[in-house]
Amino acid sequence: MKPSQFAKGFQTRPDTTSSEKRTALDRLNAIDNLVKNDAPAVTKPAASLHEVPIAPAADDEQASNESPEYRAWRRAHGYRPGQIIELDLKAIKPSPFNPRHFYLKSSIAELAVNLAKQGQQQAIHVIPDYANPGTYFVSDGGRRVRALKEANKETVKAVVVDISVGIESYKLGYDLNVQRDSQTVFDNAVVWRRFLDEKHFQSQKELAEHLGLDESTVAVALSLSKLPETIMQEMVARPDRFGSNMAYQVGRYHSARGVDATLRLINKIVSDDLSTRQVADIVKGRTGPQESAKPATRQRYAQRMEIKLDGVSVGDLKSYGDDRLELRLRGLSREKRDDILRQIEQILQSERK
Structure with a gap:
């Protein structure tokens, strides 16, 4: 082509x-x-x-x-x-x-x-x-x-x-x-698979080159196209938990265990805040999804507050222990992002005085 x-x-x-x-x-x-x-x-x-x-x-x-x-x-x-x-x-x-x-x-x-x-x-x-x-x-x-x-x-x-x-x-x-x-x-999984099926591109490699992406990035996405939409919908609803790596592990688990077991795994990933490494261990059979996985290396947050702008969720603010805060925002305009940064800087500078 x-x-x-x-x-x-x-x-x-x-x-x-x-x-x-x-x-x-x-x-x-x-x-x-x-x-x-x-x-x-x-x-x-x-x-x-x-x-x-x-x-x-x-x-x-x-x-x-x-x-x-x-x-x-x-x-x-x-x-x-x-x-x-x-x-x-x-x-x-x-x-x-x-x-x-x-x-x-x-x-x-x-x-x-x-x-x-x-x-x-x-x-x-x-x-x-x-x-x-x-x-x-x-x-x-x-x-x-x-x-x-x-x-x-x-x-x-x-x-x-x-x-x-x-x-x-x-x-x-x-x-x-x-x-x-x-x-x-x-x-990407659904649309790229359709592009290949409809012969807009002759190969995975050609698709990757045309989009200017690594072939491995395209390969991971295409591997997810085999998942039922019911499973993908569950992960789409939690973009903070299911990126490419986590979704890839879930896809591997589905290939071995089927839909119902995979839905249970997704619920456990969310409820227990499992890491990608922990899920990989479950996929490899080192632990079972119903077992108590080994403690996560990252600290669990004590409190989480969802942040909305004009009624739309843009991220969250989490507190850890007595001295740590983690702010994550996405989908902001550049002006809004810069304004928030200025306000945070002003708060921090006032604390030093």
Whole structure:
């Protein structure tokens, strides 16, 4: 399979020490070329886009880098690249190349409450369905679309990007998800297996090279694709406990013991805070899942407080003993992260005085 010119721009030399997050950040410049950060203000709903004046012809230099389909659509609708518009939610449909497969109902419900109170703060990315005018595929923002529907909203803020629906649009959404830690190994397991089954890639190696990932990273994810979705759903609900390594051990256990025993093991991992090494010992038969595993080397926390921003869980604060605190946050904007860091620094500095 010959990669397109756009896909070539995404390819990077595989780095055996890089994480998926680093690979995605290395491709951030390519994403910035598609979605401008200095987008204009929101315009009226796209149902009225035909009434917007046609863009002037002075954008020929910009248009030279666009696909013919996007250029024709943009000029017909007077759309400026990076412009945020409002679209009818009924016109939005999921992409067959969505990088996400799992969406937690509880997470969608929390976001729906937040959107109902605060409104949509971040635009989604969509691709026009040129074969069916007036409809759009979601490239990034499937969770927000689901939450807006849950909140009974009728429109969604969106940026229309020039990218074809396929592996290219998958990588755009994938990279954005990895940067904000919302992409899981379980999403990858299901979607990457489908890519191979549908012959988008001829081999595991070709898939890894195209995504700029280690082949071992792809191999671990693909090994999980054999798990029933009921088991994956249980682990998706606890991303803090089930990363790639832990999920791999659970997958090995399932191969030997089946669904029911594996579900019991997952419950024990959560209730007893088992480490990956302890689970590996269970898999190897050194201890049984119902036995008292040897004490964890890490200290158990004394108290845990869930932290939410605008009603959405972003992490937790744990206390250990008399003198230790552990704060873990994820999914923050850079501005919010820096603001929290400044406040922590101020607290610590005031304690020294």
